[in-house]
Amino acid sequence: MNNFTFYSPTEFVFGRETETQVGRLCIRYGARRVMIVYGGGSVVRSGLLDRVKDSLTREGIVCCELSGVQPNPVDTKVREGLALAQEFQPDFLLPVGGGSVIDTAKAIAVGYYYEGDFWDFYIGKAKPHQALPVGVVLTIPAAGSEGSGNTVITDTRTKVKTGLREPMLLRPRFAVMNPELTMTLPAWQTASGISDMMAHILERYLSNTPDVQIGDRLAEGMLLAIMEMAARVMKDPLDYEARANIMWCGTIAHNDTCSLGRKEDWFSHAMEHEVSAEYDVTHGAGLAVIVPAFLLYASRHNPHKVAQLAHRVLGIADSGDMEEDARQGALALKAWLHDVLRMPVNFSQLGIQAPDLELMNTRLHKLKGEVLHGYMDLDAAATMEIYRMVME
Amino acid sequence: MNNFTFYSPTEFVFGRETETQVGRLCIRYGARRVMIVYGGGSVVRSGLLDRVKDSLTREGIVCCELSGVQPNPVDTKVREGLALAQEFQPDFLLPVGGGSVIDTAKAIAVGYYYEGDFWDFYIGKAKPHQALPVGVVLTIPAAGSEGSGNTVITDTRTKVKTGLREPMLLRPRFAVMNPELTMTLPAWQTASGISDMMAHILERYLSNTPDVQIGDRLAEGMLLAIMEMAARVMKDPLDYEARANIMWCGTIAHNDTCSLGRKEDWFSHAMEHEVSAEYDVTHGAGLAVIVPAFLLYASRHNPHKVAQLAHRVLGIADSGDMEEDARQGALALKAWLHDVLRMPVNFSQLGIQAPDLELMNTRLHKLKGEVLHGYMDLDAAATMEIYRMVME
Numbered sequence: 001m002n003n004f005t006f007y008s009p010t011e012f013v014f015g016r017e018t019e020t021q022v023g024r025l026c027i028r029y030g031a032r033r034v035m036i037v038y039g040g041g042s043v044v045r046s047g048l049l050d051r052v053k054d055s056l057t058r059e060g061i062v063c064c065e066l067s068g069v070q071p072n073p074v075d076t077k078v079r080e081g082l083a084l085a086q087e088f089q090p091d092f093l094l095p096v097g098g099g100s101v102i103d104t105a106k107a108i109a110v111g112y113y114y115e116g117d118f119w120d121f122y123i124g125k126a127k128p129h130q131a132l133p134v135g136v137v138l139t140i141p142a143a144g145s146e147g148s149g150n151t152v153i154t155d156t157r158t159k160v161k162t163g164l165r166e167p168m169l170l171r172p173r174f175a176v177m178n179p180e181l182t183m184t185l186p187a188w189q190t191a192s193g194i195s196d197m198m199a200h201i202l203e204r205y206l207s208n209t210p211d212v213q214i215g216d217r218l219a220e221g222m223l224l225a226i227m228e229m230a231a232r233v234m235k236d237p238l239d240y241e242a243r244a245n246i247m248w249c250g251t252i253a254h255n256d257t258c259s260l261g262r263k264e265d266w267f268s269h270a271m272e273h274e275v276s277a278e279y280d281v282t283h284g285a286g287l288a289v290i291v292p293a294f295l296l297y298a299s300r301h302n303p304h305k306v307a308q309l310a311h312r313v314l315g316i317a318d319s320g321d322m323e324e325d326a327r328q329g330a331l332a333l334k335a336w337l338h339d340v341l342r343m344p345v346n347f348s349q350l351g352i353q354a355p356d357l358e359l360m361n362t363r364l365h366k367l368k369g370e371v372l373h374g375y376m377d378l379d380a381a382a383t384m385e386i387y388r389m390v391m392e
Numbered sequence: 393m394n395n396f397t398f399y400s401p402t403e404f405v406f407g408r409e410t411e412t413q414v415g416r417l418c419i420r421y422g423a424r425r426v427m428i429v430y431g432g433g434s435v436v437r438s439g440l441l442d443r444v445k446d447s448l449t450r451e452g453i454v455c456c457e458l459s460g461v462q463p464n465p466v467d468t469k470v471r472e473g474l475a476l477a478q479e480f481q482p483d484f485l486l487p488v489g490g491g492s493v494i495d496t497a498k499a500i501a502v503g504y505y506y507e508g509d510f511w512d513f514y515i516g517k518a519k520p521h522q523a524l525p526v527g528v529v530l531t532i533p534a535a536g537s538e539g540s541g542n543t544v545i546t547d548t549r550t551k552v553k554t555g556l557r558e559p560m561l562l563r564p565r566f567a568v569m570n571p572e573l574t575m576t577l578p579a580w581q582t583a584s585g586i587s588d589m590m591a592h593i594l595e596r597y598l599s600n601t602p603d604v605q606i607g608d609r610l611a612e613g614m615l616l617a618i619m620e621m622a623a624r625v626m627k628d629p630l631d632y633e634a635r636a637n638i639m640w641c642g643t644i645a646h647n648d649t650c651s652l653g654r655k656e657d658w659f660s661h662a663m664e665h666e667v668s669a670e671y672d673v674t675h676g677a678g679l680a681v682i683v684p685a686f687l688l689y690a691s692r693h694n695p696h697k698v699a700q701l702a703h704r705v706l707g708i709a710d711s712g713d714m715e716e717d718a719r720q721g722a723l724a725l726k727a728w729l730h731d732v733l734r735m736p737v738n739f740s741q742l743g744i745q746a747p748d749l750e751l752m753n754t755r756l757h758k759l760k761g762e763v764l765h766g767y768m769d770l771d772a773a774a775t776m777e778i779y780r781m782v783m784e
Contacts (some may be wrong), residue, residue: 001636003407008400014653015395028416056469213620214641217613225609241603244393248652249606257649261406 001212001261007167008255010147011174014248016240018178019048019137022094023055029133029173031092035085037066037105038096043139049183052096052137064088066108072276072283073107073155078118081108085132093134098193099143099152099283106151106170109134122153122164129323131166137177141182141247142193142284144200144254146175154277155309159366161277177251183237186315190237191341192284194230194246197253198223199287203266204259206305206375207297212262216308219258223313226253231340265374268294270367271383274360279352288343289350292334293389299326302376306330348388357387393653395484399559400647403566406640410570411440411529414486415447421525421565423484427477429458429497430488435531444488444529456480456502464668464675465492465499466548467511473500473511477524484666485526490585491535491544491675494528498543498562501526514545514556523558528567533574533639534585534676536592536646538567546669552741552759553669561646566781569643571636575629582629583733584676586622586638589645590615591679595658596651598690598697598767600661604654608700611650614641615705660686662759664774666752671744681736681742684726685781690716694768698722739782749779 013021026034036049036058041047054064066081075374095105110128111118120126136146145151149167154160164170182190205219226249232242252258271294272286298306303326310316310329314336319325337343344350361384365372372378378386405413418426426448428441435441450457458473477500487497492600502520503510512518528538537543546552556562576583578718618641622632643648663686664685690698695718702708702721706728711717729735736742753776757764764770770778 001407001633001640004404005405006402011397011399013397015393018395093416120752167685214617214637214644217617218610219613221609221611221613222606225606228605232637241393244653245603248393252606252649257644261636 002209002263004257004260006047006260008147008171010172012147012177012251012355013174014177015244016178016180018176019051020055021179022135022137022176023057023059023061024063025174025176026056026092026094026135026203027059029092029135031061031133031135033062033088033090034092035046035064035066035067035081035088035090036094036096037081037101037108037110039101040067042184043096046181046184048137048139052094064090069097069101069104071100072154072161072280073104073242075119076156077104078107078111078153082111082118083123085112090132093132094137095134095158096139098138098140099145102134102143102145102172103151103153104133106145107153110166110169119155122162126332128166128169129168134170134172136172138175138177138247139291140185140189140193141250142195142196144197144250146172146177147251147255150254152273159277160363161273162367175251177247179240179247180326182243183240184246185237187234187237187342188282190233191230191286191343192282193250194226194284194341195288195337195343196284197226197246199268199291200253201258202291202309203269204262204264205266205309207262208302208375209218209262215258215260215262220312222258222289225249225338227313227340230358234340234342256306267368267372267374267378270364274364275352275355277346278360279355281350281352285344285350288337288341289346291332291338292345293386295330296327296389297334297382297386298376299323299330304328305375314374337369345389346392357384361387394601394655396652398652400539400563400650402564403567404539404569404643406569407636408570410568411443411573412447414444414527415449415451415453417566417568418448418453418484418486418527418562419451420485421527423453423525423527425454425480425482426484426486427456427458427473427480427482427500428486428488429473429493429500430459431461432459434576435488438576439574440529440531441488444486447511448467456482461489461493461496462585463492464546464672465496465544466546466554468548469496470503470510473497474503477504479637482524485524486529487526488529488531488770490530490532491537491571494526494535494537494564495543497614498523498537499527500574502556502558502561511547515552517780520558520561523561526562528564530567530569530639531573532577532581532585533642534588536589536642538564538569539643539647542646544665551669552755553665554759567643569639571632571639572606574635574639575632579626579629579734580674582625583622583735584674584680585642586618586676586733587680587729587735588676589618589638589642591660591683592645593650594683594701595661596638596654597646598700599654599659600694600767601654605757607650607652607654609614612701612704614645614650617641619728621703621731626732626734659760659764659766659770662756662764663778666756667744670748670752673742673744675741677735680729680733681738682720682778684729684737685778687722687725688719688781689774689778690768691715691722697767697779749776753779
């Protein structure tokens with residue numbers, strides 16, 4: 001186990017009707033002028049936005065609103081938010097929505113105190129030292145951004161989609177999480193969220209760091225619970241208990257609970273970012289096609305963790321042939337994603353009939369380097385092979 | 393799943409040589425005048441105390457010392473600490489040791505700002521609203537106090553041993569956790585610590601709250617990992633990796649990671665507190681005799697969670713007879729505690745030849761009420777039956 005620091009100071013307020021507490025929570029964390037950030041449609045239609053504003057107003061908090069954040073959030077919306085923030089001078093940001101909305105707010109939070117362009121932080125040109133505090137009202141369990149110090153944004157000019165990780169600056173002060181708010185999510189969005197969470201767990205799980213038993217067992221436990229709850233929610237979208245388990249799992253899948261003390265592997269996420277940046281597909285659905293291909297490739301080149309996953313989570317009996325068990329595990333996961341989550345299994349089902357693999361692969365290595373050093377060392381030929389497997 | 397709030401703002405700094413960072417951490421959390429709290433012997437002999445003091449002095453921090461804290465920490469030492477604190481006027485408390493030392497520091501932390509007797513907080517006569525900040529250098533993984541908002545103290549006059557739980561006030565600001573510091577712990581202390589951690593997990597696990605799958609799976613994962621690592625460390629005390637897994641498991645066993653959204657059951661702890669308060673036995677060893685008896689009793693009166701534990705953690709195949717499987721699970725755990733951890737299995741092995749069961753049972757119900765309402769409803773006859781089972 002490697003040395004690590006774990007610092008997760010977010011106050012999670014979880015359960016029915018918790019959104020009524022948002023005003024009180026903002027006050028506790030020093031907010032007086034709050035910029036609310038949201039997407040559109042459902043947050044307004046459901047009356048949630050009004051309930052949140054009422055809760056703030058009752059505490060004497062002044063608000064402004066940035067709306068229209070889209071899935072796969074983009075730099076242009078961040079810049080619009082930064083301009084609004086310069087005018088309004090908020091002391092707190094309150095995203096109401098899912099990962100896209102939260103990640104946009106986090107980008108504004110670090111950009112606000114910086115004289116240059118906020119994108120500098122994402123491409124490593126500069127390091128942020130200050131950020132506006134952020135609180136969250138979560139409506140889509142998926143990205144785990146409510147508990148993480150991460151944000152992912154796409155540059156619309158270059159189509160570079162990449163992340164910034166600043167746990168000390170960007171972990172939200174609080175996250176209000178009411179599973180009832182997720183009960184109206186369409187099946188596609190629910191399933192894509194679950195696929196995203198599972199990828200967050202698996203990318204931590206795939207590690208060559210020895211003796212990380214506690215993290216492995218926690219990861220396996222999360223996967224077992226989420227797969228059981230996913231089957232329930234896909235049958236009955238109004239199953240509160242399943243929604244609640246899934247919502248909390250989405251948070252701990254990405255707040256490092258199961259990855260402490262190990263080198264992680266984030267390259268199936270990186271490979272998917274090229275897909276959703278170019279073709280604007282749903283991130284979790286993109287992961288549902290990439291992750292099984294990634295695991296199948298791993299079953300031939302570094303099978304040990306995939307075989308362990310197969311044995312402990314995916315119901316594959318130990319045959320003594322690690323490579324074959326790993327392959328069976330990857331196939332079992334692929335089948336489960338398709339049969340239970342009704343996720344696509346290849347580019348065509350994802351709605352991309354003629355993907356430009358060469359373009360995505362070139363961009364991937366331009367951004368991440370000639371060889372991706374993770375659970376496996378992947379050069380351009382290796383990642384191209386994985387992308388090609390997604391054609392089938 | 394019930395509504396919950398989870399707030400764990402402790403900064404955990406984990407791994408080799410991390411104690412060299414303690415001065416810098418104290419400064420980050422605003423310390424200028426630090427009262428160091430410790431037991432005696434090994435912290436001094438090993439040179440750890442000097443290293444900690446050096447680290448503080450390098451940052452210009454002024455220190456005083458409270459030493460001589462004993463296992464099963466007592467009110468008299470807390471009062472000694474409070475008198476020293478009134479004189480020295482610390483702005484930060486730094487326990488260096490295990491649960492007894494940390495719990496003593498937490499008691500001083502709340503007592504410091506209170507005009508009455510600190511014990512009022514423990515018996516519910518008053519509620520604390522302010523506390524000195526606490527940082528921890530952990531040397532004994534067991535109690536989980538480094539990540540919890542709990543403290544347990546014994547009143548030497550009445551022999552009442554009871555706890556205070558104030559997560560918002562008493563979670564430490566930071567916890568420095570170097571597994572190397574635990575490698576010289578004697579087998580008995582190592583095993584007692586592991587027994588304590590397992591009880592912390594099991595007392596959260598035993599719950600009738602439905603649909604807490606994610607917490608159950610995390611708890612089972614922790615138990616599987618800790619049992620694997622315990623077997624290793626009992627064979628080779630210098631196995632750093634096993635020590636590291638155990639140390640981190642001790643923290644998350646008690647920081648609510650696996651108990652969110654459920655009603656917990658803390659009555660095997662309460663039953664043990666009567667044993668260690670009266671006979672001053674090691675808390676974890678006391679739990680090793682109480683917990684299996686508690687589970688055996690549960691296997692007859694409310695077997696469902698014990699059966700699930702048996703199937704998922706203790707290697708008992710599902711026979712279709714829940715009560716019998718639960719019984720087999722309880723016996724398997726008892727055997728494991730004896731065979732692997734070399735813990736006592738009854739009062740006699742614990743060193744108590746003629747325990748006054750009546751006295752302990754009367755005190756238990758005087759403190760906790762006529763009926764203990766937890767995973768089972770336990771009246772005085774029920775807890776007496778459990779105590780009697782420990783005679784065998």
